[in-house]
Amino acid sequence: xxxxxxxxxxxxxxxxxxxxxWADEVKKAVVKIYTVNNRYNYHEPWQMQGQSSYQxxxxxxxxxxxxxxxxxxxxxxxxxxxxxxxAKKYTANIEIIAHESDLAILKVKDVSFFAGIKxxxxxxxxxxxxxxxxxxxxxxxxxxxxxxxxxxxxxxxSYAHSxxxxxxxxxxxxxxxxxxxxxxxxxxxIVGVAFQGLSNDRFDNIGYMVPVPVINHxxxxxxxxxHDGTPDIGIxxxxxxxxxxRSSYRMTDEQTGVLVNTVYPDSPARDALRSxxxxxxxxxxxxxxxxxxxxxxxxxxxxxxxxxxxxxxDSVRLDILRDGKKQQISFRLxxxxxxxxxxxxxQFDREPTYFIIGGLVFETLTLNYLMEFGTSGNWYVSxxxxxxxxxxxxxxxxxxxEVVILVKVLADEINIGYxxxxxxxVSRVNGKKISAMRDLVDAFEEYEGExxxxxxxxxxxxxxxxxxxxxQSREILNRYKVASDRSEDLK
Numbered sequence: 467x468x469x470x471x472x473x474x475x476x477x478x479x480x481x482x483x484x485x486x487x488w489a490d491e492v493k494k495a496v497v498k499i500y501t502v503n504n505r506y507n508y509h510e511p512w513q514m515q516g517q518s519s520y521q522x523x524x525x526x527x528x529x530x531x532x533x534x535x536x537x538x539x540x541x542x543x544x545x546x547x548x549x550x551x552x553a554k555k556y557t558a559n560i561e562i563i564a565h566e567s568d569l570a571i572l573k574v575k576d577v578s579f580f581a582g583i584k585x586x587x588x589x590x591x592x593x594x595x596x597x598x599x600x601x602x603x604x605x606x607x608x609x610x611x612x613x614x615x616x617x618x619x620x621x622x623x624s625y626a627h628s629x630x631x632x633x634x635x636x637x638x639x640x641x642x643x644x645x646x647x648x649x650x651x652x653x654x655x656i657v658g659v660a661f662q663g664l665s666n667d668r669f670d671n672i673g674y675m676v677p678v679p680v681i682n683h684x685x686x687x688x689x690x691x692x693h694d695g696t697p698d699i700g701i702x703x704x705x706x707x708x709x710x711x712r713s714s715y716r717m718t719d720e721q722t723g724v725l726v727n728t729v730y731p732d733s734p735a736r737d738a739l740r741s742x743x744x745x746x747x748x749x750x751x752x753x754x755x756x757x758x759x760x761x762x763x764x765x766x767x768x769x770x771x772x773x774x775x776x777x778x779x780d781s782v783r784l785d786i787l788r789d790g791k792k793q794q795i796s797f798r799l800x801x802x803x804x805x806x807x808x809x810x811x812x813q814f815d816r817e818p819t820y821f822i823i824g825g826l827v828f829e830t831l832t833l834n835y836l837m838e839f840g841t842s843g844n845w846y847v848s849x850x851x852x853x854x855x856x857x858x859x860x861x862x863x864x865x866x867x868e869v870v871i872l873v874k875v876l877a878d879e880i881n882i883g884y885x886x887x888x889x890x891x892v893s894r895v896n897g898k899k900i901s902a903m904r905d906l907v908d909a910f911e912e913y914e915g916e917x918x919x920x921x922x923x924x925x926x927x928x929x930x931x932x933x934x935x936x937x938q939s940r941e942i943l944n945r946y947k948v949a950s951d952r953s954e955d956l957k
Contacts, residue, residue, distance in 0.1 A: 491584040492654055493550050496610055497524040497532055498603040499572070499647060500555065502544040508835040509873065511818040511827070512948045517543065523602030523648030524572065525656060528585045532558065532572040533681070534647030535661050536565045537627040539572065540814040547574060549583075550610040562688045565814050566696050566803050568627040568661050568676060569684045570647075588685070589655030591678040592617045592635070594765075600639045600660050600673070602648025615639025615673075622768040623674060626662045629811030629833070630803050632696070633771055634674045641673030650675045679775060687777055694778040695802030699770070700733025701726050702861065706744065706755045715744055716790030722746070722755045723787065724769065730806040731864050738795040740788065747785035748772045773799060808860035809833065809869055819903050821952045823910050824935035825876035825942045826884075826920070826928070828892065830903050831856060831869040850889045868902040872920070872928075878942050880934045887928065894921040907956055 501520045507513050522538030524547065532547060539545055539560055546555040556579045563570040574580070592598060600613045615638040623634040637650065641660045650658035658675030687694055703724045706712050715725065723746040729739050746752065751759050751772055758766040773782060776799055783796045804811055812833045819830040829835065836857060839849040846854070856869045872890040875881050892900050895909035896919055910918065918935060920928040943951055950957075 492586065492601065492649075492651055493610060494583055495526040495586045496550045496601045496649065497526060497534075498522075498548045498550070498610075499524050499532075499534055499538055499558070500546040500548070501539050501542050503539075503541040504543050505541045506817050506834070507838075508818050508829070508832065509838050511820040511829055511873070511953065512822075512950065521603065521605075521644050522646040523644065523660070525601075525649035525659075526580065526583050526585050527588070527656070530573070530577065530580045530585075531561065532574070533649070533656070533659065534570050534572060535627070535659060535676075536563050536568045536570045536814070537661070538647040539563070539570055540565065540627075545572065547572065547579070549579070562691075562693050563815070564684050564687070564693050564695070566625070566628045566630040567632060567680050567684050568625050569659065569681065571688065586649060586651075587655045588678060588681060589652055589657045591620070591762075592652050592657050594618070594620065596652060598637060598639065598657060598675075599651045600637070600641055600645060600648060600675075601651060602645040602660060604640075604642035604644040606642075611645075613639040613641075618672075620677065620762075620765060620767070622771065627812070628804075630696070631768065631770070632774060632803075633677055633679055633767060635677045637673050637675060639673060641675075645673075656681070679771075683775060683777070696774050697734075697776050697778055697780070697799035698801050698803040698805055699735055699773055699782075699799070700730045700801055700806050701735065701739065702728040702730070703745070703757070705757050712755070715742075715787065717744060717787060721787065723753050724755070724757050728861065730862055731867065732801065733806065734800045735795075735797050738797045739784075739786070742788070744787040745769075745784055746787055746792070749783050750785075774803070778802065806862055808862045808866070809857040812837065817953050817955075819953050819955055820873075821903065821907050821910075821956060822876070822943065822948060823939055823951065824918070824930050825878045825881045825939070826887075826930075827873040827876065828903070828906055829871055829873045831871050831891075833857060835871075835873075852891060853889060856891070865899055865901050870900050870903050870906050872922070876942050876946050876948075878938060878945075880930060880938050881928075884928050890926070891923045892920060893923045895919070903956065907952070 499522045504517050505515045507515045524532040524534035527533050545558045547558045548555045556574045556576050558572045558574045561571045561573045596617045619636040622631050641663050645660045648660045649656045658677050660675050662674045664672040703726050723744040726743045753769045759769045761767050781798050786793050810832045821828045836849045837845045839845045870892045874888045875884050877885045895906050896913045898909040900906050918930045918932050
């Protein structure tokens with residue numbers, strides 16, 4: 467499922483702190499996190515951007531663990547933590563990180579860090595209008611801060627860190643830069659993790675927290691010491707609110723559901739669902755024509771909530787309408803959320819996939835690559851339109867599972883005439899259709915003809931003598947100080 471929302475990470479300075487009575491145990495269990503990170507340069511994928519620093523918040527939970535946001539510690543090189551009301555910083559390490567749900571667990575080797583601490587328990591999902599308090603270390607000061615507000619909405623939203631469409635709680639307590647990862651408290655228990663705010667001149671004090679169902683799913687997932695992820699069904703679908711479309715698919719007046727348009731390659735439902743099926747219910751919970759389900763009395767959210775409460779490997783049962791006949795199907799959930807994107811959402815803690823030959827730099831298109839065309843969200847305006855189209859509208863097909871692009875050309879005598887080629891979507895290499903980066907590598911390395919021929923989606927060709935490429939590729943890499951002709955995942 468693809469959804470685009472204009473959320474940003476919390477970045478406004480805190481201007482006031484509301485007085486609130488709260489237990490000393492809660493105060494002691496809140497942690498300030500200092501992260502040094504170093505991200506990959508996606509326009510020159512063989513090198514890094516350089517060191518930078520970030521600060522956030524966290525909370526001590528059972529098992530001498532610190533719960534925080536993934537985006538607080540992503541792409542880290544060094545992490546320190548400090549308890550509220552203390553001066554000493556301790557070195558910490560990531561134990562588990564879940565980018566899709568923007569959650570992470572940190573561990574501190576020195577157990578004295580946890581001395582005298584009562585870990586915070588996880589509470590229940592709060593109701594609308596319930597009062598909550600946000601604890602953390604927002605910009606504007608170094609001491610622990612607390613803001614108070616109420617829960618305004620509980621529904622699916624796009625997570626700014628990962629792009630995943632998951633359950634979130636909207637609250638009107640101010641959430642600012644540095645609050646990220648801090649606990650949202652009700653009755654001295656964690657009911658959420660502060661993680662993003664809505665940036666718009668028309669809005670004021672709109673913050674979001676990762677809610678208890680998402681936190682509990684994460685904690686249950688990692689009980690075996692590894693993170694498997696949040697399940698996805700691997701389809702595209704549309705609402706059926708129009709009476710004519712329901713009639714055309716032979717639905718009765720009592721039946722509601724969503725229409726399956728595409729079952730993506732490698733979908734866990736590929737042997738069970740078909741294009742044209744109508745999903746009526748999931749595990750006996752009815753799906754409305756607008757794609758929502760009732761998850762709590764008189765409260766609705768997107769139907770994938772039912773799938774996202776399951777773990778990878780669990781089974782799901784669907785009631786479907788196929789050719790006017792009601793059927794029941796079951797299958798195991800084996801793929802993680804957003805696996806089916808043609809152009810992946812933003813990636814963290816991993817190097818870009820790239821391959822260089824004859825000075826031609828090829829890379830798999832990702833959101834990371836597009837975001838380097840601008841800052842503060844203006845990459846939407848600056849990035850090449852053709853590449854944006856693939857990100858916004860592209861869907862995987864068997865003959866195109868990734869978008870492979872020619873990023874740039876490292877100028878040399880053998881590639882004269884092509885030095886300005888950049889941001890080119892590759893279609894074929896040496897007559898072979900390119901579905902993924904591995905196809906491109908194989909097309910070069912298995913070829914024995916006289917000329918390498920690279921063709922883009924418009925039919926434009928780059929032709930290089932294979933002998934010259936073989937002789938000059940290493941010398942070009944050395945001249946441009948490139949240590950390897952490919953990323954680790956292609957070795």
